[in-house]
Amino acid sequence: MSTDRVPVPGQESADRVPPPADAAAPGRARSNRLNTLTGLRFPAAFVVFIYHASLLGYLGVPWLTSESAVTTYNNAVSHAGALGVTFFFVLSGFVxxxxxxxxxxxxxxxxxxxVxxxxxxxxxxxxxxLVFAAPFTDLEIGxxxxxxxxxxxxxxxxxFGVNPAGWSLAVELVFYLSFPVLLHWVKKIPVQRLNLWILGVxxxxxxxxFLxxxxxxEGTLFMDMEPETSVNQYFFAYILPIPRILDFALGIxxxxxxxxxxWRDIGMIWSGALLVASYVVGxxxxxxxxxxxxxxxxxAMLIAAGAIADSEGRFTLFRNKxxxxxxxxxFAFYLVHYTVMVGVWKLLGSNSYSIPGAVGLMVLFLGASILASWALYxxxxxxxxxxxxNPRKKLVATAPVVAESRPLASQRAGGE
Known part of the structure; x- marks a missing residue:
């Protein structure tokens, strides 16, 4: 990707940003490039992708003919979407x-x-x-x-009335509105007490x-996929923005x-292994x-390990082009993939498939989603x-100065 263009002031992202505010404080050597965290974003989005495929049948898109295959697949990916969303929430605060x-x-x-x-x-x-929601979504929900x-x-x-992935962006919006205040508070915490605050969060x-x-x-409604879980209680624990600010604050x-x-770093391999183990424990x-x-x-451990690996110049699997x-x-992939899934399924005739055909369909879903995401990006x-x-007059006034200092900073490291 070319980096010979003039940067837009204020657009520095976490792969190439000015040193953090407390960069002069004693601590770990840091890189302004966090390409590993950028690379980690796609696996996080991908696990949401495979989870949303399990929802197609619930939402009227029966893409698998075998009921046993449906059950097996749904069980295998039942926590994948939640894992991806949680990772993104913590990553957002960190970056x-x-x-x-x-x-x-x-x-x-x-x-x-x-913007x-x-x-x-x-x-x-x-x-x-246009693709699927209008016939089932009234004006108020839309x-x-x-x-x-x-x-x-x-x-x-x-x-989940229109785009099933859209709810987490609405939660992120609350995070963004609260970030200046949260960061101000966190900066006031003495360094020696940071780990205690992390434990508290x-x-x-x-x-x-638990609360x-x-x-x-409980109410009278329970989740279709998890009949022992109350919709009301799940909403409070998982969807409502106020409790989920804790995820974001943990990243900060x-x-x-x-x-x-x-921070006590155990490295990306052990952090990744613990993340996989936590999924199994789920x-x-x-x-x-x-x-x-x-x-x-x-x-949180994997995100921190990725940032430290970049700071120390160590090899990671996620930093390649x-x-x-x-x-x-x-970000575009996360938003558009479900709509692409339904659109492709309809274009192919709204059929259900055997296991080999369903595998091919998933590959097609993935390829089409990546192409659509690239276009949106x-x-x-x-x-x-x-x-x-930034305001236009700001761009004109400062762009020539910045052009001499460093090349374009692309939107990376969590897209923040």
Missing amino acids: LTWSARDSDTAPRFWRRRL KIVPNYVLVWGLAM LLNLFMIQVWYPDFAVN IVGIFATP SVLLVP LVARAVMAGT YYTPYIYSSKAICIVPA VMVWLGDIS ALIERPLTQRFS
Whole structure:
């Protein structure tokens, strides 16, 4: 990817950003390039992709003929979507903290975030309505999803009413609105107390599902895929933005600990192994716990390990050009893949397939989703982000100066 263009001021991302605000503090040597975290974004988006394939049958897209194959597949990927979402929430807090600048202001930060997420979100909302959602979505639910406020209603028909992936972007919007305040508070924590705060947030994350079961009425609705899990309690523990701010805050705290040199790194291999193990453990715990709490610590450890590996210049599997490119388009991939799945299935005649045919169909889903994501990234996300993240007069005034200092900073490392 070429890097010989003039950068847009304020568009530095975590793979090439000014040193963090406390860079002068004693701590671990740090790189401004976090390509490993960029590369990790695509596997996180991919596990959401394979989970959403399991939802196709529930939403009227019977793509597998064998009931036993459906059951086996659904069981195998039952926690994959939650794992990917949790990883993204922690990653978001980590990367935004790593790339934060003392000279930034809350309005400038919010402008950059909105320019990055809103155009793609609105476009995919329209595509989803066109491809499959319009016949089943009333005007109120459609508008709640369009304006990204669907996550404040304890009703799955509202939460997932248009694009099933869209709810997590509505939660991220709350994170972005709260980030300037959260970062201000976290910076006031003495370095020697960071690990204690991290432990406290982890306890809070594990307490959330427990409190939802203890305090939230079950109601009369239970999840189709998890009949022992109350919809009301799951909404409080998993979807409602306020409890999920703890995931985001954990990323902020871990980033600060890594920058301060107080984080105990066990490396990417062991962190990745723990993340896989946590997924397996999830099969033996109640769904309301396995959907978030069980995997949160290994996810944070892997993110921190990736950043430290980049800082120390160590090899990782996720820093090559292919993985970084896939990471760059992963935000668009995350948003559009379900709509592409349904669209491709309909174009092929709305058929169900045997296992070999279903495998081929999944490969086709993946390829078409990557192509669509590349188009969204290249034609919508990247140009609009470069053009509108800062006021036009700011660009004209400062671009020549920045052009002499360093090449273009691409949108990487968590897309933040």
